[in-house]
Amino acid sequence: MQEKEELLTLHDEEQKREVNLSFKTLVMVYLAVFIALALFLPKIYIANQIYYISRDIADISGKRDMLLEENRALSIKLENLRYKNQILNNMQERQWK
Structure with missing residues (x-):
């Protein structure tokens, strides 16, 4: 029975522990965003x-x-x-003749 309680306690402790992003994961996400921006901003x-x-x-x-x-x-x-102008010139020339 005690083993069961120990396992439950370990499980509860494990569940209480916060899981944050690791530095490596954060860098990978930023790198992916930067690459996406580098590809799409020139196209836009x-x-x-x-x-x-x-x-x-x-x-x-x-x-x-x-x-x-x-x-x-x-x-x-x-x-x-x-x-x-051509017609008028012709008419004027005829008048003067």
Whole structure:
């Protein structure tokens, strides 16, 4: 009976003892977190940079399209003015003759 009580006492003492993380386990966890951050932070940074650059490209592309359309409109106006000028010059030359 006494052996049983001794075993129960040892078991109770073992159960009461706190089990903390060892230094080695703590270092391993910190190392794993550091490696994970080292792997994923550059990817996140690069993805953000690609996003912002693509936004800038889209903005510049929209401005380029607008300028091309304005250039077409101005070319048409210039062509109309040249045509009008040629007609007026021909009419003025005929008047002077």
